[in-house]
Amino acid sequence: MAESWTFLDTSEPNFRPLVVIELAKGTKEETIAWFTKRIVDKKGNGGAQLLVKPLVTENGDENIYLVGASHLRLLLGAEAVGLVKECNDNSMRAFTYSSRKTFKDFADDNHDFLTMAECQYIIKHELENLRAKDEKMIPGYPQAKLYPGKSIVRRLLTSGILVQIFPLHDREELKKLRHSWYGRVKVGYQPLDEIRSYFGETIALYFGFLEYFTFALVPMAVIGIPYYVFAWEDYDKYVMFATFNLLWSTVILEVWKRICAIMTYRWGTLLMKRQFEEPRPGFRGVLGVNPVTGREEPVYSSIRRQIRIYLVSLPFVCLCLYFSLYVMMIYFDLEQWALDYHEENESNLSNLMLYVPSIIYAVVIEIMNRIYRYAAEFLTSWENHRLESSYQNHLILKVLVFNFLNCFASLFYIAFVLFDMKLLRQSLATLLITSQILNQFAESLLPYWLQKRHKKRMKKRVCSLKTDMDMSLVEQVNLEKEMGTYFGTFDDYLELFLQFGYVSLFSCVYPLAAVFAVLNNITEIYSDALKMCRVYKRPFAEPTANIGVWQLAFETMSVISVVTNCMLIGMSPQVNALFPDSKMDLVLTVALVEHLLLAIKFIMAFVIPDKPRDIQIKLAKLEFESLEALKQQVRVTVKSIVG
């Protein structure tokens, strides 16, 4: 089978492995033969027209295949996925094979025209679009049903025959990337373009946001330091700091949109057309006709989904929120108990004991967040969303609400029920620092250590092998297939979101939060980079034009922080002293200021354009060109009719 490769252009001499397919041990021969035939088969016969080579290992009971493609095939695939590349005249355009000569750096023998991440994305796209023809089931597995148009790879995955598909690392490139990313100690920007061409746009955009956000926090941190050093407690200084914070957070979120547009324009994803979304792999339903495509596919009534969402998920989330509040009340009891103990037997130990409840609470919060996360994933999957994007949005919403309450409820309670600013400051500091330390540990250092141990073990095993293939490739594949899978940027954004909450919600009480956030983020960049390069399998690149729902989440947080900060300032004794006679006047003034600030926020968000002027012009130019092309077409029609 391995000898029967099909080439698009038969002159392709070198097979460059791009993607690894791991089939379950003991997969039937007929299944393998059928699947590999479909992969190499011509497009006209319903194949993907890719190249496949088995990886020969020592024991031979592992079914690992390497997938590649000829250069020409990749170029045609680039057109199919709608890749946007730079032209000779510096404009960005959707790549088409017929206009290939107009693209920058294009040459028929330049195999670097497409980045490796792009090639892997194209192969993934082609594999996922390998569809059943008239097969009723997967050969050899009668229980794995197929129907015309069903994605074969998705069915193989859900029925467990296909263990995993992942793109291969490029050791050379990775080494270069590591060096320029975190290899040398330097102050400066990350090599975002290189990260993008290696890991794809979604991950590069996360690192871009992390870097931007860190830089944006620096002014807040710088202004916050003297408040701590000189122990400033003046009312007007705090008002100034809070006002600056509120306007600043609006500005940075708006400016991010512009920076994001500049980056994604350069990367081409700003112009990429949205592809039609297939049902997500976990979607179940009876076979019916999709009203949009007219194709047969599983159908699930949207009313039944709504019932599941509103009658099961919503009550469950509310219950979890209630439980979280209950735990919070226990924490306050503990806190009180520790305080009492400290007053009764004052000693170094009791002094230390004062911090114990907060630390325990921070740990419990982390644990609850993680458990809830599993529950939310289970529930959202059970809600049976047809589209991955809708699944993601519901999951993010569930997780965000719970995490928000879990992390901030105690702070709200301390601030607006207990009115204890000292305790608020102390809790804020404990929560922020504990969660940062826990995250750094759980996210990268622990997996890195596990990975290192595993690697040593693997090396020993691999060294004793003898095969006809390149030694290091077998070794590499065997190493990488055991590596952890990176499940997307969700957790990383969530961490930043909560950090933003700590910094902005109570900024006028604890100006030092920004300093900790900056310090954390600098190490976060390095530990996340380490994680991506060393700990996890290489993820498939995902083209994206923005950070999506996270932009909305950050903006919502910044609106909430206007409210909390205004209330905090209104409650401060200094401001209360300004209105000695009438508390009513005080609260009305605070309410007025709050509404004014909110209005200014919305006006600012409205006035600052989301895209810089030159990008706007470039986009308008493209739109104009496509309109002109359409008109030209009409003109041709007219001519062909009237001569």
Next chain:
Amino acid sequence: MAESWTFLDTSEPNFRPLVVIELAKGTKEETIAWFTKRIVDKKGNGGAQLLVKPLVTENGDENIYLVGASHLRLLLGAEAVGLVKECNDNSMRAFTYSSRKTFKDFADDNHDFLTMAECQYIIKHELENLRAKDEKMIPGYPQAKLYPGKSIVRRLLTSGILVQIFPLHDREELKKLRHSWYGRVKVGYQPLDEIRSYFGETIALYFGFLEYFTFALVPMAVIGIPYYVFAWEDYDKYVMFATFNLLWSTVILEVWKRICAIMTYRWGTLLMKRQFEEPRPGFRGVLGVNPVTGREEPVYSSIRRQIRIYLVSLPFVCLCLYFSLYVMMIYFDLEQWALDYHEENESNLSNLMLYVPSIIYAVVIEIMNRIYRYAAEFLTSWENHRLESSYQNHLILKVLVFNFLNCFASLFYIAFVLFDMKLLRQSLATLLITSQILNQFAESLLPYWLQKRHKKRMKKRVCSLKTDMDMSLVEQVNLEKEMGTYFGTFDDYLELFLQFGYVSLFSCVYPLAAVFAVLNNITEIYSDALKMCRVYKRPFAEPTANIGVWQLAFETMSVISVVTNCMLIGMSPQVNALFPDSKMDLVLTVALVEHLLLAIKFIMAFVIPDKPRDIQIKLAKLEFESLEALKQQVRVTVKSIVG
């Protein structure tokens, strides 16, 4: 010249006049010859390939031309403007001549396939896109410069050679429309589809909104009546009414988006692609190169425009706002004086005198609004916006802010500075009713009466004419060219917007406002219909998919009304009595409720989908089809390369 018509299909026997062009008296012969030649010339020669016929009048010194087009030409024009029509399978698609057979009701001899409004829109589009080739000026007028690509009609208009272009009424159709619209006394819906096919989408959408808004106000009015009849003053009843109002206003604005989507989908404008916007006629600048089109056209630096906006317009608007507040203070002095006078000499006269200041103020407000409107138009035009849409947005913003302050500042002052609920109710009633009466009079009755008088005079003049053309056509053109021009839906929407303010901002103080609004709107529908059919020239149809910036304006008003109503309820003696000890608690509670209501509003706006599910599916289907077509194209490319 008039004899040298060019036909697309020479079998076109009947010339149906669609659009009237009036040139200035004494326009040079060479100009007329050149212009009409360009209109009838073939597309290939840069003409518009339309039909032109001079209107022969008695004295002959009037240069009036009738423009029409062959059926085939109109169909090709429909493709060029991107008209969307219904197909045989009930889906909506962009019309193309080559796929004409798949469209519903299409037949080569069915001249009703395109509505008259659509035909006139196509002719307008073709005339406006008649562009200069190598002419350096308009023949006969060296001062009227041209450059390649400049719209000839726009230059003729700005240099005063072209007096006006307007579409002809269709007496038969109009009669039918009038009959089904307001001809018989009936309770029921307006014939929106007929209005749309006669006047176009923008106007039909306005009447649709007016009707929808009136129906939506009915529940508010019904609930409001008992408050007036039984003089309810209980706190909880008012809270209920206000809460209902706030949620209701959110719901109706969201539901309107859905209804609007249903209508504009049926009309095809929801799917229509945005055309590239040309500079507006009033735009001035030195000749340069447009960075988007690469064409020569006037260019004006955006920085200079920003300077004009922020350094001249903004201060001027602020000054006007200050002046308006100043006038308001005078009104309050007057009011006080009338009150004093009434107390000193109590009589029927003095009782009546109490209402005089309010009435005077209402009249002054109307006058100030109208004067300011001219100033705003002048300033916005001087700001020199390149696009009509940007001009409109800046104008609407200026006018809205001023009108809002002018109409509501006194009410805010009474409510939140004087705390005088009785005066608030009285002022609200006076302002609302006076402005409604004034509007109805100034908007339709006055012009109608003027029009009637003018018509009689015209009839006498026309009857003495003798020409070879159809008598009634000459009469009709002469009548219509003297009619007033309808300047768009701006004033009509503005009126509704202010009315919405009167109803919602202080709804918990004056529940009867909704009743007056409903009554006004019922007569408004009839007087506006009268105005459209009898008073004004027929306007060109403008395809549009929604009510644009007005949706935002209404939503903003509904957010502001949450704030005002919460404050009003918080200030009511009944609520104050609930918190006898602590005013602080009261205000905090009110603030909490307000934020909750606002949060609910935003969540509701987010959760209610903007388009009904079936429209979403239809849109998704179209998108899917175009993606599939693209893929097909790629597949064909692949095949042609690899065989």
